Amino acid sequence: MAGAGAVRAIRSRIRSFESAAKVTTAMQLVAASKMRRAQDRALASRPYSDRMRSVLAQLSGYAASADPSELPPLLQQRPVKHFAYVHITADRGLAGGLNANMNRAGASLVLEHQPLVERVSIAAVGRKGRDFFRRASFPMLAEFTQLGDYPGMAQILPIARVIMDDYVNGEIDQVFIGYQRFVNTAVQRPTVRQILPVTAPEGDTGPSVDFLFEPSPQQLLETLLPRYVEMQIYEAVLDAAASEQSARMVAMRAATDAANEMVADLTLTYNKARQELITGELLDIVGGSAALEA
Amino acid sequence: MPLSLSVVTAERTVLQRDDVQRLVVPTSEGQITVLPHHAALMSSLGYGEMLAYVPGEIVAMAVFGGFLQVANDQVIVLADAAERADEINEERADAARQRAQQRLAGQHTGPEALNVLRARLSLERSLVRIKVARRRRGSGVPSMAER
Numbered sequence: 379m380a381g382a383g384a385v386r387a388i389r390s391r392i393r394s395f396e397s398a399a400k401v402t403t404a405m406q407l408v409a410a411s412k413m414r415r416a417q418d419r420a421l422a423s424r425p426y427s428d429r430m431r432s433v434l435a436q437l438s439g440y441a442a443s444a445d446p447s448e449l450p451p452l453l454q455q456r457p458v459k460h461f462a463y464v465h466i467t468a469d470r471g472l473a474g475g476l477n478a479n480m481n482r483a484g485a486s487l488v489l490e491h492q493p494l495v496e497r498v499s500i501a502a503v504g505r506k507g508r509d510f511f512r513r514a515s516f517p518m519l520a521e522f523t524q525l526g527d528y529p530g531m532a533q534i535l536p537i538a539r540v541i542m543d544d545y546v547n548g549e550i551d552q553v554f555i556g557y558q559r560f561v562n563t564a565v566q567r568p569t570v571r572q573i574l575p576v577t578a579p580e581g582d583t584g585p586s587v588d589f590l591f592e593p594s595p596q597q598l599l600e601t602l603l604p605r606y607v608e609m610q611i612y613e614a615v616l617d618a619a620a621s622e623q624s625a626r627m628v629a630m631r632a633a634t635d636a637a638n639e640m641v642a643d644l645t646l647t648y649n650k651a652r653q654e655l656i657t658g659e660l661l662d663i664v665g666g667s668a669a670l671e672a
Numbered sequence: 673m674p675l676s677l678s679v680v681t682a683e684r685t686v687l688q689r690d691d692v693q694r695l696v697v698p699t700s701e702g703q704i705t706v707l708p709h710h711a712a713l714m715s716s717l718g719y720g721e722m723l724a725y726v727p728g729e730i731v732a733m734a735v736f737g738g739f740l741q742v743a744n745d746q747v748i749v750l751a752d753a754a755e756r757a758d759e760i761n762e763e764r765a766d767a768a769r770q771r772a773q774q775r776l777a778g779q780h781t782g783p784e785a786l787n788v789l790r791a792r793l794s795l796e797r798s799l800v801r802i803k804v805a806r807r808r809r810g811s812g813v814p815s816m817a818e819r
Binding site for chain 2: 419422423425426427429430433436437530531587588589590591592593595597598601602605608609612
């Protein structure tokens, strides 16, 4: 039979689960509102990225006919000696398996390429992924943390600059990017793909139009390609931000549900124990008075 | 048939209109005017003022680099940065102009060279903003005396 101390202990556990549920509920609400804003930002970038892809698809058609050695540097393919990987994760956890899944996907990409090249380097965006690759002692090309909940283009440009400079200088020969693609609130998918050398988007080039180019198609391509790389990184970072918030929202909702379930279970146990305690005390009193009357 | 115009940056859509009668664009090769039935064109953008003539009004924008495509009366402006006149804070732009001019009046060599370049770009941007903001106030062609 549970004593008065045990009953009090259960009561205090109930309280602590209740306050945990309050915290996770608040975090869930915060994540939900941040997710909406992050999604809006991802949507707001769509018109630019869609048009950029269609323009680049059309323009690269004109430059393709040129001599391969005259292609802009960002399009030039060469034997891969130094492989670089831009790994995008969140700065913070409490987002379910989001960061762990991304790290796993990143690790398997890197391990797949490692035997084929002389060197592999990591450019880490986000603390979780940086810590992961640092622990595995991979050389870091660059680190970018604390981009905030709503990263802007201005914060992406340094990332793009580092990678493109190294690519053009021949420091690195191929670059992949990995991020959690936002599919919907419940589903985020680790996605990896090549960003350098640029593979021009194939798309509906529409009816072939006889364009005037000012300046030449090659020069225009050199203007457009860096922006295309920047845009792809920006898109990935925005997707990762929306994924982070939605994963956190879902994780916090699960935590709230689990805490509430614990509270319900414990309340049942608490009531039973309290009832037993009272019954025991009553029996003592009844037993005592019966003994007196006897 | 009027032009359909989209002015977009990576972060947002700055302007989307289907009733543009005339468009003045600052390309890297100089200012051009696009009228309906313009020949298909791809060009890069410079810094400057972009004017969209729509019925009853002129929408003025400041654009700072990017890309332009004209095809079948569809104009796509992929701007690195763009602001409509009604979004520009003229006082701030003027303060930025003064700061940049002061900085340019100083040192011009050595490790300062990068800062000079930065100040020059900043000056150019603030001048474009001031020009576009003045256009909104209806003072017509802005005076060039301040250059």
